[in-house]
Amino acid sequence: MTTATVAPPNGAAPLDLARGFLTGGVIGASLAAFVVGCTLGKVPLIVAGPALLAAYALLFRLAGAPRRAREGALAPLTALALIDGRELRTVPETDVPVRFDLTVVPDLAPAFRIRITQDVHVSELGDHRPGTVLVVRYPPDRPWLLRIVRRPTPEWEDRAAGAVLEPASGPVVVADRQDGCAWSLTALLGVLLGAAAVVLLMRAELFGKDTEAPAARPVTSSSTITSTFSVTATVTSSTTGTVAFGPGRSVLDRGVLREAVESLTGGGDGRQALTVVVREQLLTVVFAPEGVSDPAFDPRSLPFDRVPALVEEARTTLGVDGPRTWQLSAERLAGALTIRIGVAGAGGSASLEADGLGTVVRRSPAR
Numbered sequence: 001m002t003t004a005t006v007a008p009p010n011g012a013a014p015l016d017l018a019r020g021f022l023t024g025g026v027i028g029a030s031l032a033a034f035v036v037g038c039t040l041g042k043v044p045l046i047v048a049g050p051a052l053l054a055a056y057a058l059l060f061r062l063a064g065a066p067r068r069a070r071e072g073a074l075a076p077l078t079a080l081a082l083i084d085g086r087e088l089r090t091v092p093e094t095d096v097p098v099r100f101d102l103t104v105v106p107d108l109a110p111a112f113r114i115r116i117t118q119d120v121h122v123s124e125l126g127d128h129r130p131g132t133v134l135v136v137r138y139p140p141d142r143p144w145l146l147r148i149v150r151r152p153t154p155e156w157e158d159r160a161a162g163a164v165l166e167p168a169s170g171p172v173v174v175a176d177r178q179d180g181c182a183w184s185l186t187a188l189l190g191v192l193l194g195a196a197a198v199v200l201l202m203r204a205e206l207f208g209k210d211t212e213a214p215a216a217r218p219v220t221s222s223s224t225i226t227s228t229f230s231v232t233a234t235v236t237s238s239t240t241g242t243v244a245f246g247p248g249r250s251v252l253d254r255g256v257l258r259e260a261v262e263s264l265t266g267g268g269d270g271r272q273a274l275t276v277v278v279r280e281q282l283l284t285v286v287f288a289p290e291g292v293s294d295p296a297f298d299p300r301s302l303p304f305d306r307v308p309a310l311v312e313e314a315r316t317t318l319g320v321d322g323p324r325t326w327q328l329s330a331e332r333l334a335g336a337l338t339i340r341i342g343v344a345g346a347g348g349s350a351s352l353e354a355d356g357l358g359t360v361v362r363r364s365p366a367r
Helices: 014-040 043-063 065-073 122-127 154-162 182-201 256-265 304-317
Strands: 077-088 095-105 111-121 133-138 224-229 232-237 240-244 273-279 282-287 323-331 338-345 348-354 360-364
Touching: 014 043, 014 182, 043 065, 077 154, 095 122, 095 133, 111 122, 133 154, 240 256, 256 282, 256 304, 304 323, 304 338, 304 348, 304 360
Parallel strands: none
Antiparallel strands: 077 095, 077 133, 095 111, 224 232, 232 240, 240 282, 273 282, 273 323, 323 338, 338 348, 348 360
């Protein structure tokens, strides 16, 4: 009997490792983008994570379409095979994994020996003893994908029943591909690097409070004072201090307004202010000249914790449709500290007033 040697792919090829790394990177980046988006409340990131994964899956599918078409154009071959040996694994299941050593005898090709593992129902184990002739099917260009036909056609069933085959000589080729741990490690590395890339790109927003430089104390010159607050730009003259907040930060964020005021007053006893004006990303303090104590006030005495609630109340309860802008001003012209918040939008403008404790004392709704 003429025999041939089948050489199935053994181990993960470099192209397979590259695909595994790329797949892992996409999965890691997609999951990290989704988690970071949920953490920061950024809808584009939340959507981008699943969208990237779906787009990669579609491209992967399209890239493999020509190969699948070529493989599908080749009709599988059917042949007889002799069971040279078998090894059963004892498992409490209906289908038992069985490792078969087979001698495959194609009609128009040399015989070859191959080892495969296939599940067999416990009721059919008696029909798969060593020395039994079976019907098998495999792609002509990939015989290592050989499978035993469980329900052959009557013609092949009759051929198998009357066939007498002898074991082929030569080594048994193991058809079960052994990728080892190389592919898994490469894919895991891709997952970790993909996730790390997203976290590094968003580190400024994720760890903003940790990565921001501490506020520098003002440096005094002959006529102006220049200082830096966090990632903001601050320019202070002898009578006016301004803090402009960078993108992604709002004066309504917890603790931001208090820190900004303290950066202008020096954090200690500080200077007295005549007026404090606050907008979404801008703080302006007009300081009192030297020796003027009335009607000045300490800007650190503002009810900082009440400011976000007061702004929200002015935007939602004064009848302004689609409010676009708001402004808070604090001054002590009439003896007591007065906080005035005005809002403006398509539906007109309105305002409310609060005292030094943040309690609303007057409303002027839109007309």
